[in-house]
Structures are given as C-alpha cells and as structure tokens.
Amino acid sequence: MPADTAAFSAMPVDTGSAVCPVCGAGDTRVYLAGRDDTLDTAEFGSSRRRISCGTILRCRACGFAFRRVRSTPEELAELYRRMDTRVYEAEAPARERTARTHFGIVRRYVTKGRLLDVGCASGLFLGIAAQAGWQVTGLEPAAELYPRAVQRLAGRGRVYPLTLEQARLEDSFDAIVLWDVLEHVASPRAFLATCASVLSPGGYLFLNVPDLDTLQARVLGSRWPLLLAEHLNYFNRPSLRLCAEEAGLRSVTFGRRSVWFSLEYAAWRMAQHRIPLAPLLYSLSRRCGSPLVPLRMGETYGVFRRP
Numbered sequence: 001m002p003a004d005t006a007a008f009s010a011m012p013v014d015t016g017s018a019v020c021p022v023c024g025a026g027d028t029r030v031y032l033a034g035r036d037d038t039l040d041t042a043e044f045g046s047s048r049r050r051i052s053c054g055t056i057l058r059c060r061a062c063g064f065a066f067r068r069v070r071s072t073p074e075e076l077a078e079l080y081r082r083m084d085t086r087v088y089e090a091e092a093p094a095r096e097r098t099a100r101t102h103f104g105i106v107r108r109y110v111t112k113g114r115l116l117d118v119g120c121a122s123g124l125f126l127g128i129a130a131q132a133g134w135q136v137t138g139l140e141p142a143a144e145l146y147p148r149a150v151q152r153l154a155g156r157g158r159v160y161p162l163t164l165e166q167a168r169l170e171d172s173f174d175a176i177v178l179w180d181v182l183e184h185v186a187s188p189r190a191f192l193a194t195c196a197s198v199l200s201p202g203g204y205l206f207l208n209v210p211d212l213d214t215l216q217a218r219v220l221g222s223r224w225p226l227l228l229a230e231h232l233n234y235f236n237r238p239s240l241r242l243c244a245e246e247a248g249l250r251s252v253t254f255g256r257r258s259v260w261f262s263l264e265y266a267a268w269r270m271a272q273h274r275i276p277l278a279p280l281l282y283s284l285s286r287r288c289g290s291p292l293v294p295l296r297m298g299e300t301y302g303v304f305r306r307p
Contacts, residue, residue, distance in 0.1 A: 020064055020066070021064070021188060022059070022062055023062040023242060025061035027059065027060040028058060029057065031234075032053065032055065032227065034053050051228070051229075051273060052229050053229060054067045055067070055069070056068065056234065058234075059239070062239045063213070063236040064236075071186070071232075077163055079230075081142060081143050085142060085145055088122075089122065090265075094262050094265070101257055101258070105206060106177065107132075109175075109204050110175045110203075113173075114172070114174050115134045115174065115175045116138075116169070116171075116173040116177070117138045117139070117177050118176065118195070120159065121140060121149065122140075122152060123140075123159065125179060126153055127152045127153060127156075130156040131156075134175075135157065136153070136158075137169075139163065140160075140161060146161040164191065164194055172203070173199055173203060174203045175204050175205070176195050176203070176205045176206070177205075178195070180208065182233060184233075185233070186232060189243050189247055192244055192246075192247035193246075193248060196248045202307075203306050204303060204305050205244075206301065206304075207304075208300065208301040208302070210235065210299055211235055211299055212234050212236050214256075214296075214300070216297060220298075223273045223274055225275075226298055235300065237254050241302075249305065249306055250306075253302075254303075255300070257299075258295060258296055259295055259297055260292050261293060261295060262285075262290045262291070263291055266293060266295060267282035268282050
C-alpha cells in the first residue's frame with residue numbers, strides 16, 4: 001500500500017454515538033471495545049496491514065450493532081477511492097465463483113430485466129448478468145476498480161465512478177444487488193430507502209451482511225474475521241428485516257451461502273485475526289498451490305421486494 005495515504009478523523013453521524021441507526025432506540029451496550037480514534041488505509045480493504053474494528057455498540061431493542069465513531073460519507077468515499085486493490089484483484093478467480101453463487105440467488109426470483117449493482121467492484125457480477133441477457137448498470141467509486149469494471153463489460157452495460165448518493169439515478173430497476181455493501185454505509189436505513197426509490201414496483205433487492213447471530217460470530221468473538229475497520233454496521237435477521245421495512249421494502253427470505261477464497265488468502269486473513277493454527281495453514285497453503293475453498297464466514301443474505 002502506498003506510504004503516503006492519508007488518515008481520516010472519524011466523526012459521529014446520525015443522531016448520536018449511543019442511538020441505534022436502525023430503530024432509533026438509545027438502549028445500547030458495548031459489544032466490543034476497541035480503538036476508534038482514526039480510520040486509515042493501513043486497516044482498510046483486502047490489502048490491510050493491521051486489524052482494528054473500533055468500539056462496537058449493540059442495540060438491546062433490535063439487535064443491530066454499529067461502530068460507535070463513524071466516518072462521514074465524504075471520508076468514506078475518499079477512502080474507497082484511494083483503496084489499495086492489489087490483494088482484492090489477486091482473488092479474482094475466487095470472487096468470480098462467489099459472484100456466480102450470487103447470480104444463482106438472483107435468478108430464483110428474477111430472470112431478466114434492468115439490474116443495478118451498487119458497489120460493483122471490478123464488475124465480475126455485472127459481467128455474468130450481462131452475459132445472461134440483463135441490462136446492467138454498475139456504481140463503483142474505487143478509482144482502481146471502476147476502469148476494470150468498464151473493461152470487463154466491454155460496452156454491454158454502464159458503469160459510473162460514483163456512490164449511490166452521488167449518482168442520483170433517474171432510471172428504475174427490476175433488481176438491485178448490494179453484495180458486501182450495507183455494512184459499509186453510514187446510514188443503512190436511508191441507503192435502503194434510496195435503493196427502494198429506484199426499484200420498480202414488484203422489483204427485488206438482494207444483499208448480504210455480517211450476522212452477529214451466526215455460529216461463527218458467536219464462537220469466534222473478537223477474532224471473527226468480519227470485524228473490520230470498514231464495517232460500520234453489523235446485523236442479525238430481525239434488525240435487517242426492520243431496516244428494510246423502514247425503507248419501504250418487504251422481506252421475502254433469508255439464507256446463508258458460502259464465499260470462495262484461495263486457501264492462502266483465507267489463512268492470511270485468519271492469521272490476522274489470531275485464529276489458532278492459521279499461520280501454519282498459511283505456510284502450508286503456499287506450498288500446495290493455494291486451491292480455492294468455500295467458507296461460511298458468518299453472513300446472512302436477504303431478499304426483499306418493493307410492494
């Protein structure tokens with residue numbers, strides 16, 4: 001990662017550090033205590049050099065959890081724009097396997113039409129959808145990932161180097177996907193409301209989020225690999241349903257799916273989170289060609305519909 005990347009002061013947003021951004025209740029407890037004075041690129045994204053998730057509060061009323069000190073949307077946009085993507089891109093074969101899993105979920109409910117991928121990264125999911133006949137649009141603010149998405153689509157769709165808030169979309173879509181997105185946004189309820197506003201009546205929204213009620217989260221505790229600096233929000237199914245309903249969406253179903261990684265990357269991530277035997281696994285993976293492996297990380301995917 002470049003040595004001159006800037007650190008950003010984390011600033012409180014919404015109604016206050018102890019008020020739940022989903023249900024508005026003020027009855028929160030400390031779920032995990034951590035350092036939350038700054039958020040910088042050394043602990044941001046797949047190329048992170050250190051782990052720091054900040055202090056996380058959990059709402060006693062709805063079960064939603066959130067980083068107590070949260071960066072502003074402008075700071076987050078700048079961090080994503082300057083994010084080091086080398087490790088992320090090195091995992092492209094595994095990420096494509098996961099994208100195909102996600103596309104399989106979408107086509108259970110919608111088979112064609114207009115699709116919006118918010119946070120489309122290098123366009124793997126968009127490319128799969130375009131090849132299947134969808135009319136696709138992607139949003140990707142990361143400076144290094146946006147041109148790769150444009151190149152991958154090769155004119156079969158549109159990609160904009162913008163966040164959802166910046167895009168001000170006027171089109172309507174039959175499907176919107178938020179793969180690994182909602183945990184990153186400052187105001188998840190407002191973000192889903194914006195998505196709902198550009199979703200056609202009867203259209204579907206698909207997303208996945210870290211789930212605090214999963215076995216992985218409960219067993220691993222502070223070593224759970226989804227406790228990351230860029231994750232501002234942590235859900236369980238009741239809080240995710242409430243967040244979507246407050247945004248005008250109806251819950252259809254929830255599920256769990258595997259995510260694909262190279263064994264080397266998975267072991268490296270686990271070692272960063274101090275999971276026992278992970279350094280040994282990392283050493284072995286580098287000697288065996290690092291095959292792709294499916295893992296359950298402790299996430300929930302949700303399917304929602306606009307009435």
